[in-house]
Amino acid sequence: MVADLEAPRPVVSHEVIHAGKIFDLVGDVVDLGDTQVLREYVAHPGAVAVIALDDADRVLLLSQYRHPVRSELWEPPAGLRDVPDEELVVAAARELAEEADLVAGSWWRLVDFFTTPGGSDERIRVFLARDLRPVADADRHTRTDEEAGMVPVWVALDDAVDAALSGRLHSPTAVTGVLAAAAARSRGWSTLEPVTA
Template identity: 65%
Template sequence: MSDGTQVSGSPVAVVDVLAPRQVLGHEVLVEGRIFDLVRDEVDLDHTVVHREYVDHPGAVAVIVLDEDDRVLLLKQYRHPVRRELWEPPAGLLDVAGEPAQVGAARELAEEADLVARTWHTLVDYYTTPGGNNEALRVFLARDLSPVPDDQRHVREDEERDIELRWVSLDDAAAAVLRGDVHNPSAVVGVLAAVTSRAGGWTSLRPADAPWPERRQQA
């Protein structure tokens, strides 16, 4: 029985492709501090539809591994879901023109008081493509050292109560599969790290690997 993955004996590549439809109209419904709620009028060739979505600058997350193959997770309150979630260090790409890895390094220093010498791109994904255009890149960071005491960031708001915990990568993956961990960057990043490790880390890409999905800021 054919599973649809081969044509004439050759594997068919599964690759997302850029295929924009014509936007006939664009309206900002709500202008926010970080992201906006917008409505587009879109020509789908056979019909015209209106689609509302969050216009988002994008974000980065960091799967941090120490020499004992432990991953760093942070417990942080997330108000929309009313829960404290275990997450990797992460943050918005809200500095115009900033390379993604530079933003990730800043978040690692601010949220975990750590500096990493070795950086790779681990995995890229869209967080909620049916409802917003947020593209997120997950880095793998290793070879760690602490931020000097006199250079540490003063954490505020939700970040003030962050709890840090080192967890074995296997235990973190098990927590994801049990349904105990729900943050998308933790789910995607931890499982990607386990998969990459099983393949000898050969899937890792350079930290500055092309990322065309990242929203271009005006």
């Protein structure tokens, strides 16, 4: 069976090249055995994302401007792991409520991935959320910055898969999450690991 193997190499030195608001640019001198190399990368807190599916197997996607790629991308609700010691599924539930005004009654771990393993240590866990209902009016989050302009749309899962495979979706959380959800559905949801929010 194929599986990635966590296999850290000794770090001879570590330098913060730039300390940023959300993530840092760092440089590590890594001992590979035969040689030592300098590797610069983005040190990132990580993130969570939510594939929210309604009873008709439609997935919620949000349009959000992403400045580094100068594009408005269709993405699932998602956010940084920026609350210390917060469980991942709790972070996902918080993001679903904040970005989509939704609460889910059922949660599963869908997929984990590194966004850019050659240049960042960012890791994202994607959850599947079902049994959706609106948040209470008193619990609605006030969205700011790029989040203020997000437009929600419900897309049939099969149409979202077509959009991912045809190159119309580019967000890694959308592409990975949508394809993972479709793969899980094709296996009767038997591969999913339930979690409690």
